[in-house]
Amino acid sequence: METGETTRYRQLAKTWLTPSPNTVIIQPTTFCPMDCGYCYLPNRHRKKDMSASTAEAIVQGMADYWFTGKPVEVVWHGGEPLAVGVDKFEELLQPFEPLRAAGKIVQRVQTGAILITDAWCDLFKRYEIDVGVSIDGPEHTNRNRVDRGGRPTFDRAVKGIEKLKEHGLPFTTLAVVTIEGTTRAVETLDFFAELGCHWVGLNIEAKEAANVNGITPEIDQAQRFWRDAFEWAAEHPEVTIRDVDSLAKFLSYDADLRTVDGRHDLIPTISWDGKVVLLSPELLGVHDARHNDFVVGNVVDTPLSALLADVTTVPYVREFLDGLNACKQSCQFWNYCQGAHAGDRYFEHGSFAATETSHCQVAFQAPALALAELLREG
Numbered sequence: 001m002e003t004g005e006t007t008r009y010r011q012l013a014k015t016w017l018t019p020s021p022n023t024v025i026i027q028p029t030t031f032c033p034m035d036c037g038y039c040y041l042p043n044r045h046r047k048k049d050m051s052a053s054t055a056e057a058i059v060q061g062m063a064d065y066w067f068t069g070k071p072v073e074v075v076w077h078g079g080e081p082l083a084v085g086v087d088k089f090e091e092l093l094q095p096f097e098p099l100r101a102a103g104k105i106v107q108r109v110q111t112g113a114i115l116i117t118d119a120w121c122d123l124f125k126r127y128e129i130d131v132g133v134s135i136d137g138p139e140h141t142n143r144n145r146v147d148r149g150g151r152p153t154f155d156r157a158v159k160g161i162e163k164l165k166e167h168g169l170p171f172t173t174l175a176v177v178t179i180e181g182t183t184r185a186v187e188t189l190d191f192f193a194e195l196g197c198h199w200v201g202l203n204i205e206a207k208e209a210a211n212v213n214g215i216t217p218e219i220d221q222a223q224r225f226w227r228d229a230f231e232w233a234a235e236h237p238e239v240t241i242r243d244v245d246s247l248a249k250f251l252s253y254d255a256d257l258r259t260v261d262g263r264h265d266l267i268p269t270i271s272w273d274g275k276v277v278l279l280s281p282e283l284l285g286v287h288d289a290r291h292n293d294f295v296v297g298n299v300v301d302t303p304l305s306a307l308l309a310d311v312t313t314v315p316y317v318r319e320f321l322d323g324l325n326a327c328k329q330s331c332q333f334w335n336y337c338q339g340a341h342a343g344d345r346y347f348e349h350g351s352f353a354a355t356e357t358s359h360c361q362v363a364f365q366a367p368a369l370a371l372a373e374l375l376r377e378g
């Protein structure tokens with residue numbers, strides 16, 4: 001018989017978790033040729049590649065009911081996904097082809113761009129793969145992006161981006177903003193506009209997984225950064241800034257809609273050998289006394305849909321639901337923020353049930369405060 005506690009968590013899961021994943025993250029290889037100062041991946045020096053049979057098992061484990069709405073996003077993320085090699089990557093794509101042909105999935109790679117060649121561009125075109133590039137802005141803001149010999153990778157990344165442009169491939173960018181970077185919003189965004197990217201995500205540096213010594217800026221530093229970003233965005237409608245856009249969208253809803261609770265995606269992240277972690281890709285490879293390795297199962301033995309069928313039995317998912325509940329009861333930013341990201345609670349406080357983090361301050365509270373300040377000033 002179901003206990004009261006089980007019923008309670010099932011109810012919370014219905015409110016705050018999507019019934020099926022919108023995004024699935026797949027690690028084609030653990031290896032990354034880069035060694036960025038803030039990287040969260042603990043095993044990026046090892047080269048373990050996914051097998052075709054594991055890719056096949058992922059596809060076989062997806063349930064039909066996942067594909068009744070908009071396409072599920074399949075993100076190939078690493079390590080450096082391109083380190084697996086063009087031929088091997090193409091082999092991994094094959095099981096996904098029927099889903100792509102039927103418009104049931106869209107695919108994306110997130111890459112440091114230093115390995116992009118004509119052959120990769122050709123593959124991205126043939127398989128309609130969107131490309132997201134991780135680059136932090138102009139050369140001096142990329143000091144953390146180095147290879148294993150400590151050499152800067154900026155020139156090689158820009159060369160890779162030029163290749164994409166030669167082939168007429170659009171790309172988005174994801175940038176890490178360090179504490180110094182918070183004073184350089186305009187310079188950073190000008191760089192991305194000149195680079196020709198149409199969408200940019202700005203991640204203010206957080207303490208995560210292997211990046212346990214990450215220094216997150218103070219909320220007032222982040223607020224100044226976002227204020228500059230809002231002013232820049234008003235002058236540059238050709239570039240979408242993720243966080244500016246999401247806040248603008250939120251404000252465009254009518255008042256009733258703004259109070260509706262959003263649902264968190266479980267974001268199943270699948271390791272090279274089929275292990276699945278939930279809620280945060282940064283949990284892959286992390287060990288913890290209470291949650292062990294955060295792995296809820298392996299797609300090689302159990303269909304992915306079965307692993308996601310009742311996640312309220314997973315202790316860290318329960319903790320996260322408690323954290324969301326506590327946020328909703330206590331935080332004035334809840335309607336916009338909806339509890340931010342699970343991983344940051346764990347990496348900052350050791351528990352998913354924690355509420356406020358320095359990440360939620362700089363990534364959710366600070367943009368809202370910056371916009372409120374600008375609106376007050378007229």
Ligand code: SF4
Pocket residue numbers: 327328331332333334337338339340341355356357360361364365
């Ligand atoms: S801003 Fe922080 S404390 Fe507030 S709802 Fe979001 S995560 Fe929770």
